[in-house]
Amino acid sequence: MLAELLAAWISRQRWFGGKGRPIDQLSIDSDVELTPGLRHLIVAVWQDDSRDRYQLLLGERTELPDRLNHALIATIDDIYLYDAAHDPDRTGWLLEGMAHDETRSGLRMRHVPGVEIDTSPRSLVLGAEQSNTSLVYGDAYICKLFRRLIPGINPELEIITTLAARNAPHIAQPYGWIETDLDGTDTTLAFMQEFLSNANDGWDLALASVRDLYASMPEVSAAEAGGDFAAESERLGIATARVHRELAASFPTDVVESHEVKRMAEAFRRRLGRAVAEVPELRQHVGALEDAYHQVEQLTNEVFVQRVHGDYHLGQVMRTPTDWVVLDFEGEPGQPLAERRALSSPLRDVAGMLRSFDYAARHLLAGHPEAAELEPRAQEWADRNRGTFLDGYVAGGGRINRGDAALLRAFELAKAVYEVVYEARNRPTWLPIPLAAFRPR
Ligand SMILES: Nc1ncnc2c1ncn2[C@@H]1O[C@H](COP(=O)(O)OP(=O)(O)O)[C@@H](O)[C@H]1O
Numbered sequence: 001m002l003a004e005l006l007a008a009w010i011s012r013q014r015w016f017g018g019k020g021r022p023i024d025q026l027s028i029d030s031d032v033e034l035t036p037g038l039r040h041l042i043v044a045v046w047q048d049d050s051r052d053r054y055q056l057l058l059g060e061r062t063e064l065p066d067r068l069n070h071a072l073i074a075t076i077d078d079i080y081l082y083d084a085a086h087d088p089d090r091t092g093w094l095l096e097g098m099a100h101d102e103t104r105s106g107l108r109m110r111h112v113p114g115v116e117i118d119t120s121p122r123s124l125v126l127g128a129e130q131s132n133t134s135l136v137y138g139d140a141y142i143c144k145l146f147r148r149l150i151p152g153i154n155p156e157l158e159i160i161t162t163l164a165a166r167n168a169p170h171i172a173q174p175y176g177w178i179e180t181d182l183d184g185t186d187t188t189l190a191f192m193q194e195f196l197s198n199a200n201d202g203w204d205l206a207l208a209s210v211r212d213l214y215a216s217m218p219e220v221s222a223a224e225a226g227g228d229f230a231a232e233s234e235r236l237g238i239a240t241a242r243v244h245r246e247l248a249a250s251f252p253t254d255v256v257e258s259h260e261v262k263r264m265a266e267a268f269r270r271r272l273g274r275a276v277a278e279v280p281e282l283r284q285h286v287g288a289l290e291d292a293y294h295q296v297e298q299l300t301n302e303v304f305v306q307r308v309h310g311d312y313h314l315g316q317v318m319r320t321p322t323d324w325v326v327l328d329f330e331g332e333p334g335q336p337l338a339e340r341r342a343l344s345s346p347l348r349d350v351a352g353m354l355r356s357f358d359y360a361a362r363h364l365l366a367g368h369p370e371a372a373e374l375e376p377r378a379q380e381w382a383d384r385n386r387g388t389f390l391d392g393y394v395a396g397g398g399r400i401n402r403g404d405a406a407l408l409r410a411f412e413l414a415k416a417v418y419e420v421v422y423e424a425r426n427r428p429t430w431l432p433i434p435l436a437a438f439r440p441r
């Protein structure tokens, strides 16, 4: 009975990766009591013969305070079962566990050597629950509970702890993590780092700039607008190049010989094939995409590859009073771990951010009564910030060569294909934004 109730509940969660497909079955793989009133569950969700596993913190109470009503999952035998990630009376237990390196019922809670964890702050779930659930403790820490579990060490934990040990700039200090065995492999369940309380999300800052441009009367160019974002885009380019340099210095790198570059084009094509099957709107753009991928096959230069961010966009960077900080090095949610840890061209991240400038420029157009008149201004804002970001990247020592244009374009288009699927599944009204990327330029 609990399994059926969980299936209905999980399908409505923003972080559930299997949206758009019915759940055939949900089974409870593990269910352990962490402390009275708090259970840790790993559930397996079966859809079309594929299985994904998710973790949840299940709270139990005989009375449910109003503030937890939104987290209610079900009532069984007069016991309220709810998502305890939303209950600060329960989540303090995780902080204590990491502070004291506790192991309970197979869950290993650990802190980064040399740091101290203050166990007094209470948690709040961050409003923007996306692929995961983040708990903010006071204004000190942010602990991300990975919802969909993939056996193995999460790339974010691996990368941030490695970069922090080198005192690399542009990252937030790591504090602790929680792990368990899944299929006999150490698997990260949660990762906690410094909460940047005095910082703004790059996406929000960019949107403020776009809004300012749209509202400026009489019409001014993006460069003349009071909220011009170009200096920030440039700084972000410089920070991105620095992070790429740190990643290249900390992890293995390689060079893909020109005759092997074909494989990259094949990967783009495989992704396109899957996406077209899911989102028919893509079909009319297949020709243009094939052309772009074909140009990659014709490349005669070798391609430098290294560890990269993997899902780089304006929502993954924050502006502190001093500089940009890069978050969320876990790659594209939903991709196999091996793919997320694989070496790739840093141009992939550059392309991701270029796409994000396009998103920021266009997102306010959907449903806007003056969308047609604003379109050229959106394009102008996107072009300006994409350009200054690239300038910053090159000035910061980022590797972009003359022969990279075709590869950068292909990465951008492949990212837009990914976004089409992401939007079709999660925010269908946003679908026109990535679809606009396939228009001829
Ligand atoms: N260290 C941090 N300090 C402050 N806010 C953060 C921090 N990490 C993440 N956030 C906020 O949480 C949002 C989502 O974080 P992210 O790591 O991208 O999670 P997800 O993987 O669920 O998308 C970010 O856009 C940012 O607003």
Ligand SMILES: O=P(O)(O)O[C@H]1O[C@H](CO)[C@@H](O[C@H]2O[C@H](CO)[C@@H](O)[C@H](O)[C@H]2O)[C@H](O)[C@H]1O
Binding pocket: 130, 131, 132, 203, 311, 313, 314, 315, 328, 332, 333, 352, 355, 356, 357, 359, 360, 419, 422
């Ligand atoms: O942040 P996540 O790791 O959860 O990334 C996923 O969600 C993102 C949306 O929140 C999605 O990003 C897309 O929308 C952004 C605006 O909301 C935009 O800035 C990005 O450029 C665009 O790709 C991301 O693709 C997805 O993996």
